[in-house]
Amino acid sequence: MAEITIDGLRLEVERGTTVIQAADQLGIEIPRYCYHPGLSIVGQCRICLVEIERMPKLQVACHTPATDGMVVHTNSDKVLEARRAVLEFLLVNHPLDCPVCDQAGECWLQNYYMQHGQHDSQVVVDKVKKHKAQPIGPNVMLDSERCILCTRCVRFCDEVTATHELGIFNRGDHSELAPYPGVELANNYSGNTVDICPVGALTDRDFRFKTRVWYLNETPSICPGCSTGCNIVIHHNDERTYKADGARVARLKPRYNAEVNQWWMCDTGRYGFDFVDAESRLLRPRKRLGSELEILSWRKAMQAVAMAISETVRKYGPDSVAVVLSPQMANEDLFLGRELFSNLIGLANLAFEVPKLEPEEGDALLMTADRNPNSKGGWLLGLPHHHEVSLATLLQVAREKEVRGLYICHHDLGQAVADKELEAAFSQLDFLIFQGSNSNMVSEKADYVLPSTTFAERDGTFTSHAGRVQRFCQAVAPLGDSKPDWLIFKSLAKALGHAMPYFEAEDVFAALADEEAAFAGLDYGSIGESGAQLSPGAETKTPAKTKERESFF
Amino acid sequence: MNVHDKHKPLTWWEKTYLPGVLAGLWLTTRHFVRNMFAHTLRALGMDVKWLGSVTIQYPEFIRPLFPRLRTHHRLTKRDDGSPRCVACMMCETVCPAKCIYIIAEEKPDAPDIEKIPKSFDIDLGLCIFCGYCVEACPEDAIRMDTGILEISSYGRKGMMRDMQTMLALEPKSKRYVEFDDEGDVVSEPFVEDLD
Numbered sequence: 001m002a003e004i005t006i007d008g009l010r011l012e013v014e015r016g017t018t019v020i021q022a023a024d025q026l027g028i029e030i031p032r033y034c035y036h037p038g039l040s041i042v043g044q045c046r047i048c049l050v051e052i053e054r055m056p057k058l059q060v061a062c063h064t065p066a067t068d069g070m071v072v073h074t075n076s077d078k079v080l081e082a083r084r085a086v087l088e089f090l091l092v093n094h095p096l097d098c099p100v101c102d103q104a105g106e107c108w109l110q111n112y113y114m115q116h117g118q119h120d121s122q123v124v125v126d127k128v129k130k131h132k133a134q135p136i137g138p139n140v141m142l143d144s145e146r147c148i149l150c151t152r153c154v155r156f157c158d159e160v161t162a163t164h165e166l167g168i169f170n171r172g173d174h175s176e177l178a179p180y181p182g183v184e185l186a187n188n189y190s191g192n193t194v195d196i197c198p199v200g201a202l203t204d205r206d207f208r209f210k211t212r213v214w215y216l217n218e219t220p221s222i223c224p225g226c227s228t229g230c231n232i233v234i235h236h237n238d239e240r241t242y243k244a245d246g247a248r249v250a251r252l253k254p255r256y257n258a259e260v261n262q263w264w265m266c267d268t269g270r271y272g273f274d275f276v277d278a279e280s281r282l283l284r285p286r287k288r289l290g291s292e293l294e295i296l297s298w299r300k301a302m303q304a305v306a307m308a309i310s311e312t313v314r315k316y317g318p319d320s321v322a323v324v325l326s327p328q329m330a331n332e333d334l335f336l337g338r339e340l341f342s343n344l345i346g347l348a349n350l351a352f353e354v355p356k357l358e359p360e361e362g363d364a365l366l367m368t369a370d371r372n373p374n375s376k377g378g379w380l381l382g383l384p385h386h387h388e389v390s391l392a393t394l395l396q397v398a399r400e401k402e403v404r405g406l407y408i409c410h411h412d413l414g415q416a417v418a419d420k421e422l423e424a425a426f427s428q429l430d431f432l433i434f435q436g437s438n439s440n441m442v443s444e445k446a447d448y449v450l451p452s453t454t455f456a457e458r459d460g461t462f463t464s465h466a467g468r469v470q471r472f473c474q475a476v477a478p479l480g481d482s483k484p485d486w487l488i489f490k491s492l493a494k495a496l497g498h499a500m501p502y503f504e505a506e507d508v509f510a511a512l513a514d515e516e517a518a519f520a521g522l523d524y525g526s527i528g529e530s531g532a533q534l535s536p537g538a539e540t541k542t543p544a545k546t547k548e549r550e551s552f553f
Numbered sequence: 554m555n556v557h558d559k560h561k562p563l564t565w566w567e568k569t570y571l572p573g574v575l576a577g578l579w580l581t582t583r584h585f586v587r588n589m590f591a592h593t594l595r596a597l598g599m600d601v602k603w604l605g606s607v608t609i610q611y612p613e614f615i616r617p618l619f620p621r622l623r624t625h626h627r628l629t630k631r632d633d634g635s636p637r638c639v640a641c642m643m644c645e646t647v648c649p650a651k652c653i654y655i656i657a658e659e660k661p662d663a664p665d666i667e668k669i670p671k672s673f674d675i676d677l678g679l680c681i682f683c684g685y686c687v688e689a690c691p692e693d694a695i696r697m698d699t700g701i702l703e704i705s706s707y708g709r710k711g712m713m714r715d716m717q718t719m720l721a722l723e724p725k726s727k728r729y730v731e732f733d734d735e736g737d738v739v740s741e742p743f744v745e746d747l748d
Contacts, residue, residue, distance in 0.1 A: 099641030099691050100668040133667050209657040209668055212642050240645075242654050 004066040007074055013066050020048055020061040023074065030074050031083060031112050033090075033198045034150035035062035038263045039159055045090070045150045047112065049082045050074045058082050080116060087117040093128045093173055094199075095145040103200030105213040109148070128173050136178070137165075137185030139267055140194055140202050147177045147201035153193035160264065161365070163187040177201060188363060191270045192263070195253060206271050207251045210244040211237050219475035220255060220529055222462050224328065224455045225269030226362070227370040229464030230254060230261035231530070232269075234456055234475040247277040248476045249456055257530050260468065266367045275454065276476075280438040282451035283480025298481065298491060305448050306495035308431045312405045313345060322349035322394050322403045325383065326410035326436075327372030330460030331469070331519075332508040333485035334374070334381050336500070337409070340489045344498055349403060351394060352378045353386035354416045368465055373455075377463035380518045380534070391416060395425040404430040409485065410452075412440035435488060451482040458484040459505040461527065463534070470531035471524060609742045617730035617740035618700055623684045625701035626675055626714070627722035629694050636720055637694035640670040644686030644695055652679035653686060670716060677704050678712035700725035 033045035043063040050061045053071040098104045130144035154166045216235040223230040254265035285301035287294045323341045341347045362369035397403045434446035457478045490500045502508045513519040591605035640657035658671035730740040
């Protein structure tokens with residue numbers, strides 16, 4: 001242990017801690033460009049110079065280990081003068097095209113210049129011209145002139161993804177960041193280089209010129225792209241709705257969580273939010289009459305659906321209606337879905353997972369092969385694995401008219417079963433209900449369509465594959481008449497004559513935590529922003545379908 | 554003046570209101586006589602030094618505008634006729650009335666210019682003519698020197714101005730006052746040439 005004093009504050013730190021890390025622990029901000037806690041230390045940018053007593057020269061805070069009795073000053077005149085000088089050097093060849101730079105507003109050259117620089121340039125020579133606006137991969141745009149050569153992106157590709165696409169070429173003030181010849185920055189984590197780039201050298205091609213960053217609001221959320229549950233921030237544009245063709249969600253950024261994704265997220269998740277504002281969103285409850293579509297009010301839709309289900313169950317018994325919930329749904333939805341269909345109506349066939357025809361692949365970093373955010377949550381709630389109740393069996397019994405009604409949530413079955421099989425099964429059904437956010441081949445065929453919200457438009461929790469319950473928050477208003485899935489289940493229960501005492505997703509979770517041992521003791525407060533890890537033994541649970549049935553018809 | 558003086562009690566002489574009434578009558582009569590004489594003498598073709606009060610018969614006559622007056626916006630152009638605007642959205646950000654709507658796009662095949670406005674709309678029905686947009690612009694791409702004051706329409710949509718409209722506008726120098734060497738205004742109210 002070493003006791004270090006920074007700006008008069010004392011701190012005990014582990015041996016090997018650097019001054020900048022100790023300052024971060026104390027909440028003292030030392031400017032940095034090249035230092036990133038997730039990458040190796042190079043001491044390249046020199047902006048983090050601090051004054052250490054009994055050392056004749058200023059030292060870089062990122063590369064100087066804290067030693068016992070060290071006294072550091074981060075704001076002395078000498079330090080501020082050095083920062084001004086470093087900023088002046090960094091700006092020698094910087095093009096200052098902030099008006100057209102997407103980084104403006106979250107640029108650390110701008111920020112530190114406003115804090116420390118504010119001087120007129122003393123440079124009389126012309127700026128060195130370099131390459132501008134080069135697409136160096138599917139997601140990243142490089143502007144070499146803006147680069148300050150901090151090498152964060154180079155180290156990211158070397159150390160985190162180990163794909164080694166980027167390097168610094170040439171010498172002196174002609175040094176230039178570029179991908180190696182013939183190589184594209186096409187790894188599935190390339191978007192992170194944009195996040196860690198402190199200036200506008202690497203910018204997002206997807207986000208390019210869509211809006212300006214200061215128009216965006218931020219809401220903490222969880223990536224719905226796979227079962228890892230990376231912590232993210234949704235950047236959404238609430239006021240200037242005419243930008244970016246009316247898309248409200250502008251971009252997703254990773255949110256630091258030491259236990260899950262650290263600072264990173266994959267490109268599949270990062271750019272996989274299009275569906276939130278897509279044309280294909282289902283906006284109103286509707287009913288199919290032959291080839292006609294009739295828009296219904298929620299009240300009428302719920303009555304019609306409740307009638308269809310209860311009639312079929314009354315005529316043919318509780319085995320005659322099958323429900324396929326989805327691992328895309330939050331814990332709250334799955335819990336209420338189970339309550340409604342399994343415990344209240346007493347349906348026997350309750351499925352949840354539908355494996356795709358062509359399984360996805362995961363990678364060694366963050367992305368898993370299971371592209372659903374909440375499979376684990378479903379298992380913990382006792383919903384059957386796909387090998388216990390499979391879609392193929394459901395369709396089989398549908399063809400044989402044992403199942404007469406299907407209620408499918410979210411799944412695009414076209415990706416899971418051959419079209420012919422689906423057609424054959426659907427044609428035998430008395431009714432097909434689809435509940436989901438975006439249209440797909442099931443919603444096209446469905447007799448009733450119930451529009452649900454996306455993850456960005458509601459509160460809820462997902463359980464990651466590692467058994468971590470994490471909250472996501474509502475960023476934007478539900479599109480059209482869409483409702484959160486749990487609220488649809490609540491309305492349906494009401495139409496069937498059962499009042500459920502839930503008014504917020506939080507209420508549903510409280511009931512869930514009361515009932516399920518695995519989630520015992522949790523609430524939205526204790527889950528917080530970084531999630532709550534479930535104990536490892538909490539996975540076994542009697543499947544819902546073996547529960548004692550109480551039919552209320 | 555101390556605020557308490559406002560409540561100073563009136564003297565007896567003031568309470569009669571006679572001094573106030575007489576002072577007012579004197580002022581009115583003076584202006585009446587002066588204007589009548591001045592205008593009569595001028596109508597007879599005599600050059601009188603003191604002018605009578607002037608009513609400009611707008612809109613037949615237009616009063617020359619002062620150069621600092623902020624009028625209808627225009628967008629300036631580069632030499633090749635394309636807009637100078639780079640869609641940085643500074644004006645849109647600073648606008649207190651939120652009446653500027655810019656949608657940016659990438660300029661294809663232009664090495665020097667990356668970003669251009671796809672559309673640039675101003676809702677003059679909301680605009681408060683504060684001129685912040687002109688101040689904020691880093692490219693001198695927007696100015697309020699068209700001299701156009703007469704902005705009206707039969708509906709709200711008619712108050713919208715798009716990029717092409719504002720690019721086509723020119724500074725109307727002849728609407729503005731001219732000064733002589735001593736800085737005095739030499740322009741007279743004029744009849745506008747309606748083209």
